[in-house]
Amino acid sequence: MPEQRYDANRQTIGTLLSTTSPRIEVPEWQRSYSWGSDEIEAFWHDLLGFEQAYPGNNIDSQEYFLGSAVLVTGGATNLLLDGQQRLATATILLSALRDARRQYKADAATRLQSKYISDHDDATGEAAPVITLNIYDRDFFRSEVQEERVGNEAGPKPRLKSHGLVRKARQYFAQKVADEESRAGGGEEGFKRNLRLSNVLCNHMSLVIVYSSDEDNAATVFETLNDRGIGLSTPDLLRNLLMRRAKGPEARQRVVAAWQTVLSIADETSVDEYLRHFWVSQRGDVKARKLYREIKSTITQEQIESVAFSAELEEAAPLYRDLAKARDDDEELKRLLEGIRMLGAKVTLPALLAGYSVTEQSGNKSDLRKLAGALTTLYVRHTVIGGRESTALESRIYSVAAELRKDREFGSAIAKLREFSPDAEEFTAKFSHASISRISTARYLLRELEHARRETQEVAVELSDRVHVEHIYPQNPIIPKWDNHAQLINRIGNLTLLGKRLNTSIKNGAFETKKVKAYADSDILLTRDLLEYEAWGPQSIECRQRNLASSVARIWSFPGESVSAMAGERARWQLGENYDQDLDELPEMPS
Incomplete structure (x- = not known):
């Protein structure tokens, strides 16, 4: 038989x-405390629901299974x-029960604390x-939860997000315990209710504990239990691996x-997405669910x-x-990046990450501007307007990113992006x-169309809090809806x-006097046009869109x-040209 390396x-x-x-x-390498309101409330409602089911x-003789734990x-x-x-x-909840209990019977609170x-x-x-807890949370957790404060002694100052979550959980449980004691009648009955809650938590909520004396083996069990691809566990699994392989304190x-x-960076962007994009910018495409296994295999083999x-x-x-x-x-590169952000084109980030890495020493951003422009063009042609399948686009951009990092050839990277794109005519x-x-996508397209109308390129249409997307024929018209409302509203x-x-000064109508005046007062040429x-009708939409195209x-x-x-530039379309034929080509539903 194989040697038993763990038991449960x-x-x-x-x-x-x-x-x-x-x-x-x-x-110290494990993640910090991360449970928010949803998890805390679920924990409390699970306990309360289980307790009430067995008065x-x-x-x-009843138990409530909470899940598993792994101990080395x-x-x-x-x-x-x-x-x-x-x-x-569970410890945070016990601290709330302890503090509430001390108000009625101090020695009972002391026994709960010491046990x-x-x-x-x-x-x-x-x-x-x-x-x-880990190196980031241990001091705050000890002071906030595990040590008893005397009187109105101030608690520790939260310095990390995890600290704030610990305090929020403690405040939530303190309120819930107080509510339960109050409903029971307070005094002796409230004290009994407190004892009942701690009894349910400590003696009827259980875990399956996996024990191992071998840290590597225990870590393997941990990975098996938690590896769900690019989900929340990926940074923890990777950090776990790197810490275990680090040589010495x-x-x-x-x-x-x-x-x-x-x-x-978690406050401003996703760490999970960063890990995947960092990896594919070096190694090419890997699916999200396989990311950790792929990184682990490479780190181990190499x-x-x-x-x-x-x-x-x-x-x-x-x-x-x-x-x-x-x-x-x-400024120009910033503007291109802002466009990518407005489009939600996160798929382009690995290639940009590779591009920045290549130009890090030279500081020459001319090639970066060309790359960002090419990525934007590809995304708009392929996905936003072309509606083509996204998986193939991911694979192409990720492979281009990895090749760019290796061969440092921007021209080759841009050529590979272009050959994958729909051509200009299509x-x-x-x-x-x-x-x-999608409003931010519409705002981006209209912004670029407006800039193309202006030789000076000077127009403040960048920020959503200053410039709004306006439906000329409105989404909720006060006039009777057109028969083909759904097909035309987002054209x-x-x-x-x-x-x-x-935007806020005009009413919901269809080209009435107030709206026309608002258009005349606008600084935006697309709007003044x-x-x-x-008048405004389906034929006007068709004509204007062809002109924009x-x-x-x-x-x-x-x-x-x-x-x-x-x-390229074409003669402006006039109302009535091929209108019936063009209307038949409209999609049944907006994309």
Whole structure:
């Protein structure tokens, strides 16, 4: 038989917290406390619902299964590789029960504290918490939850998001415990209600605990339990792997420091998306669900050092955040990035990440501007207007990103993007009939069309809080709806831009006097051009959209691309030209 490297058994929350020796410690490389309102409320409602289903002594033989936990035994502490969110949350609830209990019977609160939360260590003369969280949370958690404050003593100041979540959970449970005691009648009955809740939590809510004396084996169990691809567990699994492979305490500290930078971008962009985009920008396409396994396999096979890999992640993380938030000192590049952000074209970020890496030393952003323009053109032609399948686009951009990082050839990268794109003629034809329901995408397209109308390129149509997308024939008209309302409402020809002041000053009608005056007062040429139309109807939308389409191949073009006469500037369409035939080509529903 193979050697048994782990075993498992069932334990209640109370047994685990009160009898595990030595104490439980969350490794420094594990993620911080992350449960928000949804998880905290679910935990409380699960406990309360289970308790109410078995009133009185009926609960004696019942258990509620909470899930699993993984512990590494045999060291100075028991390392908790999985289950920390549930155990930390249980401890927070116990602290709320303790504080409420002390108001009625202080010695009962002391017993709960010393058994499940924190006891006094006579050997050291210090408090010995039952569970210690990771390096970022341990001090705050100890002061906020595990130590009892005297009177109105102020609590610790939250300095991280996880600290705020701990405090929010504690405030939630304190209120819920108070409500339960009050409903029971307060006093002695409230105290009994408090005892009942702690009994349910400690003696009837259970976990399956997986024990192993081998950290690598326990980590494998952890990965098996938690590996769900690019989901929330991916950063934790990767950080776990890198910390385990780091050689010595100093290397581990360097990995921890690097990951502080990586995780710091979470307030502005997704760490999960960053990890995938960083990887594919170097290695090509990998599907989200396979990301961790792919990275682990490569790190293991190529013997990549944890510190070196973490340093690469640390260096690229702020750059990725700035790309996602459209930040750059170069104004033209910033504008291109802003367009990508408005389009929601995250698929382009790995190629941009590779491009920035290639130009890092030279500082020459000319090639970056060309690359960003080519990526935008491809995305608009292929996805926004062309409506083509997105998986193939991902694969092409990701392979281009990896090749660019290796061969450093921007010209080759742009050529590969162009050969995958619909040509200018097809793009122009599809634009003539396109509908756009996503507002930020419509705003971007109209912004670019407006800039193309102006030789100076000076127009403030960048920000959504200043410029709104206006449906000329409105979404909710006060006049009877047109028969083909759904087909026409989001046609590009029916959309324009208005400043916020003008947008709020007009009523929902169809080209009535107030709206015409608002258009005349607008600084936006696309909007003022509407004064050419005496009335507004389906034929006007068709005519205007064809006129707009005449310039799109020039706006969204690749470097060196020659635009044919058919796809380039054309004579303006007039009302009545091929109208019946064109109307038949309209889509049944907006795209």
